[in-house]
Amino acid sequence: MDTATQSLPKEGLRSLLLKYGLDNGGTIGNGLIWEAPIKIFHSSHVSETEIGAYSYISPRTEIQHANIGRYCSIGDNVNVRGSAHPKEWLSSHPFSYRNLYGSSRNYKPPLTFQGYSEKTVIGHDVWIGSRVTILPGVTIGTGAVIGAGAVVAKDVPPYAVVVGNPAKVVKYRFEQALIDRLLQSAWWSYDLPKFLEQQAGVPLDDPEKMLDLLERNGTDVPRIDVRRKRYSRQRDKVVIGSAPPAGT
Ligand SMILES: CC(C)(COP(=O)(O)OP(=O)(O)OC[C@H]1O[C@@H](n2cnc3c(N)ncnc32)[C@H](O)[C@@H]1OP(=O)(O)O)[C@@H](O)C(=O)NCCC(=O)NCCS
Numbered sequence: 188m189d190t191a192t193q194s195l196p197k198e199g200l201r202s203l204l205l206k207y208g209l210d211n212g213g214t215i216g217n218g219l220i221w222e223a224p225i226k227i228f229h230s231s232h233v234s235e236t237e238i239g240a241y242s243y244i245s246p247r248t249e250i251q252h253a254n255i256g257r258y259c260s261i262g263d264n265v266n267v268r269g270s271a272h273p274k275e276w277l278s279s280h281p282f283s284y285r286n287l288y289g290s291s292r293n294y295k296p297p298l299t300f301q302g303y304s305e306k307t308v309i310g311h312d313v314w315i316g317s318r319v320t321i322l323p324g325v326t327i328g329t330g331a332v333i334g335a336g337a338v339v340a341k342d343v344p345p346y347a348v349v350v351g352n353p354a355k356v357v358k359y360r361f362e363q364a365l366i367d368r369l370l371q372s373a374w375w376s377y378d379l380p381k382f383l384e385q386q387a388g389v390p391l392d393d394p395e396k397m398l399d400l401l402e403r404n405g406t407d408v409p410r411i412d413v414r415r416k417r418y419s420r421q422r423d424k425v426v427i428g429s430a431p432p433a434g435t
Contacts, residue, residue, distance in 0.1 A: 192426045200425065207416045207427055213244070217419040220430040222257070222411065235269065237433065239311065240411045241380065252303055254433075256311035256329065257375040257411065266320045269303045310345065311375035329370060330360060345370055365394060372398050378409040385409075 195203070204211050208223020215227070216234025226243040227233055233250045239257035244250060248261060252269025255261070272279040276298070284300040286292060307321055310329030317335045321327065326342045333339060334350030334357075343349050346366045347356045359366065374397070383389060390396035401408060417430040 192421070192424050194423065195425060203425065203427075204418070209416070209418070213246075215418060216251075219418045220415050221418075222413065222415050222433075228263075237415075237430075239375070239433065240378070245317075252323070253307040253309060255309045256313070258312045259309060260314045261309075262315050262317040262319065262335070264318045265315050267307050267309075269307065269323050271302060271304055271323060273300050329375075330366070332360065361394065368398055369394060372401055374398070374401060376410055377401065377405070378411045381409045 193203070201211055208225065209219075209221055210224065210226040212229040213227045213231035213233065216232070218235040219233055220237040222238070222240040224240060225238050228244060228246040228248075230246045231244050231248040231250070233244065235252045236250050237254045238244075239255060239259070241257055242255055242259035242261065244261045245263040245265070247263050248265040248267075250261070250265070250267045253267050272281065273283070276283055281287060281300070282296070284296045284298045284302075286294060286296055304323035307323055308326040309315075309321075310327055310331065312330050313327050313333070314331075315321075315327075315333045316337070319333050319335070319337050319339065321333075321339045325339055327333065327339065328343055328345030328347065330346035331343045332348040333343070333354065334348065336352070337350055337354040338352035339349065339354040341353070343354070344356070344359075346360045346369070348358045348360060349356050361369070379389070379391070390400065413432040415430040415432065417426075417428050419426045
């Protein structure tokens with residue numbers, strides 16, 4: 188798909204984005220990259236973020252400056268923000284580098300401040316409960332579960348269940364041997380909902396049987412379409428273009 192710059196269609200942005208596999212009930216800022224299909228529920232805002240296929244974002248969640256894998260379940264009122272304020276200057280307030288009060292104060296901010304951390308990275312098949320805050324730049328491993336209300340300040344290992352503030356590991360979803368097998372399989376590269384359209388009796392509730400099936404018959408299972416789209420706005424125009432596959 189080549190880049191297409193277009194005026195907003197009469198039926199609105201939502202119906203346009205749906206054609207590209209983005210079911211967006213919230214608001215999106217520049218720099219969103221996604222694999223189809225994904226879903227963003229109402230009252231959520233996402234910007235400068237990459238999202239893999241089948242991930243969804245529940246209502247009233249704010250995500251900024253993050254890379255999110257496939258099959259992630261992101262709860263309501265979750266906060267993943269990239270921005271930071273200067274801690275070493277006179278004030279951590281942004282007046283030194285940004286005039287937020289232009290209608291009352293006419294000055295040119297003398298300093299510049301990058302304001303962004305490294306991207307926050309959320310692996311594949313991560314479940315983030317309600318009201319979780321993930322601090323900027325943290326990496327959440329594939330398969331992790333983040334308990335409701337947690338504040339995640341440090342990296343989370345794959346398949347760990349973490350709770351609390353600061354979030355700590357309370358257990359793992361599976362024994363280490365199965366975790367290793369799941370990670371090795373990269374099962375999230377398969378389009379399992381599409382497979383379910385073709386096949387009955389898929390043992391999704393038994394990870395070991397599922398891995399056996401993928402190892403035996405993986406070539407019969409459809410793969411996720413890795414072609415990604417990028418969204419941005421230029422005044423009243425919408426730009427939807429191609430983005431390179433994740434990790435390139
Ligand atoms: C994290 C979670 C999945 C763990 O569930 P579980 O595997 O059944 O774990 P348990 O209930 O056995 O809890 C293990 C321990 O962690 C504690 N714990 C569980 N969830 C917690 C949370 N959110 N915050 C603080 N402590 C928590 C339990 O009290 C228990 O402590 P103990 O060992 O001292 O008794 C679940 O508690 C949770 O938070 N789910 C998210 C729910 C949610 O937000 N849903 C809406 C969005 S989809």
